[in-house]
Amino acid sequence: MEFDVVVVGAGPAGSMAAKYAAKNGARTLLIEEHAMIGSPVSCTGHISVKALNECELPEGNFINKRIRGAFVYAPNYHSIPIDGKRTMTYVVERKIMDREMAKAAASAGAEIWVDTAVRSVKKVNGGVVLEAVSEGKRTEIPAKVVIGADGVKSMVAKSAGLGRIPHVCAGIQVEASYEPRDDEFVEVFLGQRYVPKFFAWAVPTSGDCCRIGLNADSDAHMYLDRLLKEHEIVSKKARGTVDLIMGGIPVGTLKSTVTDGVLIVGDAAGQVKPVSYGGIYMGTRCAKIAGEVAAKAAIEDNVCSARLKEYERRWRGEFGRELAFGLEFRKIFGRMTDEDFNEAVTALDDPEILDMITQYGDIDRPSLLARQFFKLSTKERVWRFVKLFSRVFF
Template identity: 30%
Template sequence: MKNNYDIVVVGGGPGGSMAALHSAKGGANVCLLEKTRDIGYPVRCGEAMGEWAIKQFFEPKQSWIAADIKRSRIVAPNGIPIDIPFNKEQAYVLNRRVFDYDLSLMASKEGADVFTKCYVKSIDRNDENGYDVHLDYLGEHKSIKTKLIIGADGIESRIGRWAGIKTQINMRDMESCIQYSVGNIEVDSNRIDMYVGDNWAPGGYLWVFPKGDGAANIGLGIGSKYNRKKSAKKYLDEFIENKYPEATIHTTMCGGVPCSKPMAHPICDNVMLVGDAAHFINPITGGGIAAAMKSGMFAGQVGSEAIIANDYSQNFLKKYISLCQKDFTKRHEKIYKVKETITKLTDDEMNQMALKINELPPHKITLGKVFTTAIMKKPSLIIDVMKMFAGF
């Protein structure tokens, strides 16, 4: 580990690896710091991602993919399923352990230095127009001088907080999530299931994402105001007991997902935030891999340009914000509005919708149709919803 880097990327998820990869590609001297011993583990994710979303970056490797998804099922509160085949679009359930690890390998191939078990304890402005990053690496204190920090440190986003960016999330938008990786169940290995309604997951949804060979990720997210009364874990245990009593639990993972609007200003002098750290998450699906990778890529590109220009001011870095806006943040803001409408639907309304939709001939049932029915009162939202689901 050197004492000096042009760019320090904090966090080794997909956002961090993409940021390191593109910083190095742009000619910057960059290191990637991961606090745990393993890149890719522990997984805190349902692991689903749209095919087109992944293909924006790479041709997917077979080892990244646990299951090919060709259809989805939404289960209404009263148990009525709506089956929706995907037409052209397809999705994957990934093996994030392999995927994240491979992305970090790609970053190192491009020239980034990668360190694990490397915990950033604080950051300090230095008198050379940059930051000193203080860290604990394998139990030893170290300091690195840098010009730019890219915070890819996930929802906790301490880098942003230390740098003076407002990162705290309104409790209203916080989802408490838990997921089990289970085995020994019978599921359609090409279909993802989503359960909605207050019984399964109030203020959120429950998912069953197959991972092949009788395995699946079963998880849920509920609004934190519900979690306060009855924990996410209790909801999930009840579901497993009712629906998949034979399931064996091989991994338990949990986390918080900020289903908020994207951060309007995820930068300040010498600092950019990417991915979850910048609240770049689809506020309805809770999906964040694609936005993390995209923002990581943009941050790496703008960061390496900043190094060449020798300008790390907020004014230079704001190019990063406009790149994100064009690509996904504007869409996320619209989705947030849709979310506010959808969360107002009662269980009864959702049940009625399910009945209506199931009267349609099967080939006419699309995700778009489901949501057209959901938001009939606000037709202008239909297009946004369809766009959103095309992007997963």
């Protein structure tokens, strides 16, 4: 059977793309290389309220915890509370959530195959043919359009000639017994000794457990071990570490996410925030566009690059500026010394500034808060903060 749209990868972006392709009338197949959707997990499972809304799931048994804020620790252990005063994020079980999203795609009309790994994508007249191994047997899957949602090492993108993500960092975490300062707050840790160019976290889950982890360009295991054993706060509270997970996180996007018969979405496209390194909100938003465009192009029997470019225009129109801001912020953040972080946290420790962060802080669109900072730049502490960032940038 020839499908109109085949989606490779049954993570949140892939399932959403399949759902929207099916909803728009396409004969849709969603394939997953692993035997079980949602396994193995390679994500902290800390997502915003907006991200869950974009997943189009009701609150369910996959939610472990509701989070309203964060304690941010400078390298000198001075901390500030960022209190959203309402539920701002959720801690979820990704295995369950991913499966619920795949079920929603099936309910919309998508067929699902698991234990099916794509080896290559060949362009043919009027579409593509996927060469795959399904349940141990070689098979060919003809389609008009393929949507690659197969992660940072996307075989679909590489095989279609769209290249690789410009940079991939590592995310690593353990689950451990850990008494959080407040179980409605995550804890964020800064400092070159433990997380050069990035940040570490302790995210409450259920019971007395937290997910403790960090991002790193290299030596991720070494930095996590150092955090758990030497950090003045973490080392005193983390006990009985279990369930080590690790995954790649894209930094930057593909130059193009479209070619004849092919669209790339989610982590495979680099649709991840360069400030918080979360990808579910942006990935699912872009996946809806991808599913819609792919379905309509397939039904029209016009799957050339020029037709599919609608997807690229629309998703970059919505997120291009935010991604550009995030990448510039990442450069500045990466240049900051421990002394810079200490100064920044001290400068932000002001009731008026913290109220502004509460009002305008948006984990999915951090540029909104940045604009408010410049409006308050006549305030001495904000001016200190702006001058600090300007010094690091220039």
